Amino acid sequence: MLQFDNLSGDLRKKNLSNADFSYVDLRNLDLSYSNLRNVDLSNATLTNVNLTGADLRDINLFETHFIYADLSYTNLSGVDFNETDLSYTNLRNTNLIDAKLISVVLRGANLYGANLYGADLTQANLTGTNLINANLSNSNLSNSNLSNANLMSANLKNTNLKNADLRNTDLRDADLTGANLTGVNLVGADLVGTKFDIIID
Template sequence: MDGQEIIDLYAAGETKFSGVNLSGANLYAADLIGIILNGADLHGATLIFAYLSRANLKKVNFVGTKLGGANLNQAWLTGANFHNADLHGASLQGADLRNADLTLANLLDANLMLADLRGADLSGANLTGACLRGANLREEKRIYLANLRGAILHKADLQGSDFQGADLAKVNLSGANLREVNFRGADLREANLSGADLKGAFLTEANLVGTNLQGANLAKVKLERARAIEADLSGVNLHSAVMPDVNFNKANLSGANLCFTRMNRADLSRANLSRANLSEAELVEAYLARTNLSEAILSNANLIRAEMSGANLVGAYLRGATLPDGKIGT
């Protein structure tokens, strides 16, 4: 069946085309709203600017398909294969993409607001400038586990999205809008989040080992029990962050804003906190062995029962701080 034939049949009222072979078909700007094409073969087809909203496209083969600017809003795309497909500027708002294969897909500037991406494989995909506000990529009992390893999400808008338990290792999220995003238990090892806005994000128990967060906005984030060993947090804004039991071992926090943070029992051993602002910070029972606190501001910080053996306090400002032995710094 060729492209014109299916367009004519659809115009005549036929909507059911399950399993048809449309590989290489030209469906440029075709109006196919609500069409049923589940299991169809559309690999290498041209669907640029096509209208496929609310279409049934479950398990469709879109490998190498051109879908730039296409409207796939609220479409059923579970199990669809978009490997190496071009979805530049496509709209997939509210689409069901559970278990879809989007590896190496081009989703530049795509609209994925409120899309269900649980279990989707986005490894190596280009999501630069894409909007994923309210999208769902969370893991649920390992039935659905989103994979975004190596994906490019530079300057993407993901505000309020759910990435709980997602695999985001080595993902490029630099400059992205990640406000109030749920990263609980997510794997962000060696990811690039430099300059990203994570204000109010949830990173509880997240894996941030070796992650680049340089210059990021982490104000009011939740980082309880997160692992950020050897992470680069230089110049970050962590004002009022909640971080009990966080592991910052060997992390770079030089010049960071840590005012009013709660870091009780945090592991900051061998971390670089030179020139960091820790005024009013809660560091009760924190582990600061061999930590570099040179020229750091610790005014009114609470360091009661903190372990500070071997810490470098050269030039540190401790006025009003409660020291490990209960004495007040002058």
């Protein structure tokens, strides 16, 4: 595995697969459209990094710091985020199919149009998150905090929302057909045009 202590310069469209960036400070770098598959980013700092369009499959993200990073249009399918802090990141149109996002902090993140089909977001902090047009079908959002999030036109079919906090959430035109709404807090939520049937266990 390639090892680095620090990086600088133009790293766009580079093949960096299998590299070891553990504990490396990568803040403010441009890694857009690079191949970062199977990279070790454990304990790395990626604050304000540009990862637009990068291939991030099979990466190690243990205690990685992504605050304000741009992860739009990246491939993160099946990735285990291990309680990663993704506050205020740009995840627009990102592939997060089957991603493991248990207890992840996504406060204020932009997930517009992201594909989170089958993702596990148990106990995730999604306060104030932009999830407009996101696909959350068949995902697990049990015990998650979605207060003040924007889920307008989101696909939440067959999603597990048991005990989720949806206070003051924008759910206009969202589809919650088949969703588990046991113990959900919908106080102040905008439900205009929302589709749902009540499934309680």
